Amino acid sequence: xxxxxxxxxxxxxxxxxxxxxxxxxxxxxxxxxxxxxxxxxxxxxxxxxxxxxxxxxxxxxxxxxxxxxxxxxxxxxxxxxxxxxxxxxxxxxxxxxxxxxxxxxxxxxxxxxxxxxxxxxxxxxxxxxxxxxxxxxxxxxxxxxxxxxxxxxxxxxxxxxxxxxxxxxxxxxxxxxxxxxxxxxxxxxxxxxxxxxxxxxxxxxxxxxxxxxxxxxxxxxxxxxxxxxxxxxxx
Numbered sequence: 417x418x419x420x421x422x423x424x425x426x427x428x429x430x431x432x433x434x435x436x437x438x439x440x441x442x443x444x445x446x447x448x449x450x451x452x453x454x455x456x457x458x459x460x461x462x463x464x465x466x467x468x469x470x471x472x473x474x475x476x477x478x479x480x481x482x483x484x485x486x487x488x489x490x491x492x493x494x495x496x497x498x499x500x501x502x503x504x505x506x507x508x509x510x511x512x513x514x515x516x517x518x519x520x521x522x523x524x525x526x527x528x529x530x531x532x533x534x535x536x537x538x539x540x541x542x543x544x545x546x547x548x549x550x551x552x553x554x555x556x557x558x559x560x561x562x563x564x565x566x567x568x569x570x571x572x573x574x575x576x577x578x579x580x581x582x583x584x585x586x587x588x589x590x591x592x593x594x595x596x597x598x599x600x601x602x603x604x605x606x607x608x609x610x611x612x613x614x615x616x617x618x619x620x621x622x623x624x625x626x627x628x629x630x631x632x633x634x635x636x637x638x639x640x641x642x643x644x645x646x647x648x649x650x651x
Contacts, residue, residue, distance in 0.1 A: 417454070417458050417637060417640070417641050418458075418641060419455070419458050419459065419460050419640050419641060420640060420641060420642035421460065421569040421570050421640055422460065422461060422569055423460070423461040423462075423463070423536060423566065423567065423568050423569055424455075424460060424461070424462055424463070424568055424569060424570055424571075424572055424640065425463045425464070425465065425559060425562060425563040425566060425568040425570075425571050425572070426452070426462065426463070426464045426465075426571075426572045426574060426636070427464075427465050427466075427467075427555070427556070427559040427571055427572065427573045427574065428448065428464060428465070428466045428467065428497075428574050428630070429466075429467045429469055429574070429575065429576075430466065430467040430468045430469035430470035430471060430493070430494070430497055431467075431469045431470055431576065432444065432448065432574060432575075432576070432630050432631075433445045433448060433466075433470065433497065433500075433501075434469070434470025435470075438470055438471075439470060439471070440470065440496075440497070440500050444631075445500060445501065445504055446504060447631070448501075448574075448630065448636075449501065449504045449505055449508065450508075451634070451635070451636040451637060452464075452505065452510070452541065452636065453505070453508050453510055454636075454637055455636060455637070455640055456510050456539070456541060458640070460640060461536040461537070461539070462536075462541045462542070463532070463536060463541075463542045463543075463544065463562060463563070463566050463568060464498075464501065464541065464542070464543045464544065465543075465544045465555055465558050465559040465562055466494055466497045466498055466501060466543065466544075466545070466555070467494060467497070467555040468490050468491075468493030468494040468496070468497060468555075470497070471493035471496055471497070472486075472489050472490045472493040473490070483551060483552070484551040484552075487551035487552065487553075488518075488551060490547075491517070491518060491545075491546040491547050491549070492518075492546070494545045494546055494547065494555065495514070495516055495520070495523070495524065495545040495546060497545075498514045498516075498524070498543045498544075498545040499514060499523065499524075501543055502514050502543055505541055510541055511538075511539065511540040511541070512540060512541045512542075512543065513525055513532075513535050513540050513541070513542050513543070514543045514545055515527040515528075515531070515532055515535075515542060515543070515544055515545070516544075516545040516546040516549075517544070517545070517546040517547060517548050517549030517550075517558075518546040518549050524545060527544065527549075529565050529566075532544075532562075532565075532566065533566060536566065542566075544558065544562050548561055553613070554611050554613075554614070556610040556611045556613075556614040557611060557613045557614045557617070559571055559573075559610075559614065560610065560613075560614035560615075560617040560618050560623070561617060563618070563623050564617060564618075564621045564623055568623065569624075570623070570624050570625070570626055571618065571623060571624070571625045571626070572626050572628070572636065572639050572640075573609070573610065573625050573626065573627045573628070574628065574629075574630035574635070574636070575627060575628070575629060575630065576629065576630070576631075577629060578593070578628060578629035578632060578645075578646060579593045579594065579595075579627055579628065579629075579646040579647035580593065580594050580597050580602070580607050580609055580627050580646075580647035580649070581593050581594070581607075582594070582605070582607070593647065594647050595644075595647060595648070596647065596648050596649075596650070597609070597647055597648075597649045598649070598650070598651060599615055599616075599618060599619035599649060599650070599651065600619070602615050602649055603615055603616070609625065609627055609649060610625070615649075618649075619651070622650075622651065624648060624649065624650040625648070625649040625650075626639055626645075626646055626647070626648050626649075627646045627647045627648075627649065628645045628646030628647075629646070632645075
């Protein structure tokens with residue numbers, strides 16, 4: 417495999433490694449990890465932002481809970497997924513570091529840009545937890561911000577669908593998949609790729625986003641080698 421990209425940021429949803437949308441499914445997690453291991457062996461520098469939809473969604477506490485509290489709970493839940501991902505990667509002899517935007521030094525390193533960059537340069541996989549450390553921002557925004565800070569060549573947006581469609585392919589049989597979408601088209605047509613803050617940040621910094629189905633066979637390998645897969649979002 418000849419990588420097209422030198423440094424990448426992979427955005428994973430919590431649901432992608434959850435069991436029926438909850439907890440952690442070890443089989444799903446291992447399938448993801450095995451692909452990451454192959455990319456690592458190929459010399460790709462890998463950063464990861466992972467969500468927490470398998471553990472917590474703010475709507476669960478909407479009737480009694482303040483938004484900021486709910487968001488902080490979600491940030492902490494991302495750390496659960498990050499630690500699980502770290503341990504499985506290290507069980508396969510891949511040096512990994514979890515860095516969090518909220519300090520919890522007993523279990524993870526605090527996020528420092530220079531230190532994260534150095535970890536990547538040394539060939540360690542870096543997993544970013546706790547979003548950006550502030551409420552009202554999604555893990556999409558965290559992925560865009562960290563990708564820009566790490567000067568990643570691309571964001572690999574791993575989803576449960578195989579690209580970007582003009583409407584929900586699960587509801588409409590006539591949904592059309594795009595091979596390429598511009599940042600502005602994604603926003604103006606409300607295609608639901610990432611939130612507007614994340615898309616805008618990528619647009620301003622010319623960071624491309626590749627959307628693809630995570631569980632498709634060898635999807636990460638195909639994405640990194642430049643094979644035709646999913647939908648690319650760029651200028």
